[in-house]
Amino acid sequence: MIYALFLAFTKAGKFVGFANFIKVFGDFRFGPAVQHVAMFVAIWVASLIVLVVLLALIVHAVRVRWLSATTRFLFYIPGALAGSASVMLWLFLLDPSVSPVATLLKQFGSTSFVQTVAQDNLPFIFTVIAFWTGAGGWIIIMYGALNNISSDIMEAARIDGAGPIKTAMYIQIPLLRKWIAYMGVMSLAAGSQLFVEPKILSLASRGVVPKDYSLNQLAYLVAFGPQGDFNSSAAISILLLVVAMGLAAFFVFRGGLFDRD
Known part of the structure; x- marks a missing residue:
C-alpha cells in the first residue's frame, strides 16, 4: 500500500501531486468500470446478507443432527473450489446449448452464451457466481454465531410465546449484528477486487465482456498494456482502497463490530 501511494503521487520518481488521479478520471473507461463494480457490489452484499442470514437460521432450526450437518457440508463444498474453477463450471451452466438449466435460461430470453453474458446481465451473473463460491463459508460462520446465543435467552423467548419468526427478528438477528x-x-473487500470472473468470461465470450469491465481489470490493463503506466494503475488501486475502507468503516461503526457487549 505504501509503495502504491508513492507511485500514485509520482512520475519517473518525481512528485506530481494529483496528476495521475486526474489522468485516471479523464480515462473514458474509468466511469463505466466504476458503475460496473458499484452495481455488482451493491447487489452482491445485499443479497449475501439477506440470504446467508436466512439460510443460517433455517439450518440452525433443523433439529435432526445428521441432516443439519449434511446441509452445512453441502453448502460449504462450492467454497472449496478455486475462483477460476468455479467460473469454468459456470461457463458450462451459462451456455444454453449444453447447460442442464437451459430451459430456465431460455425463459429469460437467452438462447446462446453471448446473449446470456450480455453486459446488462453481468452484475447478476457475477453475484450468482460469488454467492455460489462464498456463501457456504458464511452460513457456517453464522450457524456458529447462532449456537453462541445463550440458551437462557432462547428459553425465555419460548416461554413468552415467541414463535420462530419473532425469535429470529427480535433476538437472533440483533445478536448477529457484529457477525453481519x-x-x-x-464481502466489500472481495467484491471491489472483481477480476477473475470478468477476465475469464471475456476470454470465453471473445470480447463480448470487455477487458476493462472492472476497476481491477482496468488497473491491470493500464499497468501491463501498451501504456505501461504503473503510476496511473497505482492511482486506481488507491482509489479502490479509499472507497473500500470508507464502506468498511460504515459497516464497522453501524454494526458495532468493536463494541463491548
Whole structure:
C-alpha cells in the first residue's frame, strides 16, 4: 500500500501531486468500470446478507443432527473450489446449448452464451457466481454465531410465546449484528477486487465482456498494456482502497463490530 501511494503521487520518481488521479478520471473507461463494480457490489452484499442470514437460521432450526450437518457440508463444498474453477463450471451452466438449466435460461430470453453474458446481465451473473463460491463459508460462520446465543435467552423467548419468526427478528438477528457487519466488511473487500470472473468470461465470450469491465481489470490493463503506466494503475488501486475502507468503516461503526457487549 505504501509503495502504491508513492507511485500514485509520482512520475519517473518525481512528485506530481494529483496528476495521475486526474489522468485516471479523464480515462473514458474509468466511469463505466466504476458503475460496473458499484452495481455488482451493491447487489452482491445485499443479497449475501439477506440470504446467508436466512439460510443460517433455517439450518440452525433443523433439529435432526445428521441432516443439519449434511446441509452445512453441502453448502460449504462450492467454497472449496478455486475462483477460476468455479467460473469454468459456470461457463458450462451459462451456455444454453449444453447447460442442464437451459430451459430456465431460455425463459429469460437467452438462447446462446453471448446473449446470456450480455453486459446488462453481468452484475447478476457475477453475484450468482460469488454467492455460489462464498456463501457456504458464511452460513457456517453464522450457524456458529447462532449456537453462541445463550440458551437462557432462547428459553425465555419460548416461554413468552415467541414463535420462530419473532425469535429470529427480535433476538437472533440483533445478536448477529457484529457477525453481519464482519461479513459486510469482508464481502466489500472481495467484491471491489472483481477480476477473475470478468477476465475469464471475456476470454470465453471473445470480447463480448470487455477487458476493462472492472476497476481491477482496468488497473491491470493500464499497468501491463501498451501504456505501461504503473503510476496511473497505482492511482486506481488507491482509489479502490479509499472507497473500500470508507464502506468498511460504515459497516464497522453501524454494526458495532468493536463494541463491548
